[in-house]
Amino acid sequence: MMITQIGGVPMDADRTAPYMPRLEEAFNKMIRFMNSSSTSYQSVAPGPLLSGSQRIVLRALINNGPFQVSEVANQLGVTLSAATGLVDRLVKARLVTRERDQEDRRVVWVKITTEGEEAVRAAEERRRAAFREMVQNLNEGELAQLCDMLERMW
Secondary structure, three states: OOEEEEOOEEEEHHHHHHHHHHHHHHHHHHHHHHHHHHHHOOOOOOOOOOOHHHHHHHHHHHHHOOEOHHHHHHHHOOOHHHHHHHHHHHHHOOOEEEEEOOOOOOOEEEEEOHHHHHHHHHHHHHHHHHHHHHOOOOOHHHHHHHHHHHHHHO
């Protein structure tokens, strides 16, 4: 029997092997469905379409901002140049601003705008609508069980 480590937890590969094709297919379908939610649910919450990275950065700015571009790179686990490009696109879309620090003019802060906050709210509403559609055929017990199972995975 082959034992592997996933996230520091031993995993019995023989036990999971028969389920992997079904799990992978279901997960892939869920990702495709969720990715299409931005456009499919535009009538639910109109607003700019955000990439996953844009949404992550904007949500982080709402929760913990402002950030320097290097902190944006750390949030996403990307290079500084990739984060700079992302911030450039967010500035162009008027979802964030760059502001020089008043005490140290070498420091530039990335701050979310009102439009950025509204874009995140709309994107999250569209995502919630997609989730609701995905689970509409589950009863309350199944919903609770699904939540429990997903929470146990992490």
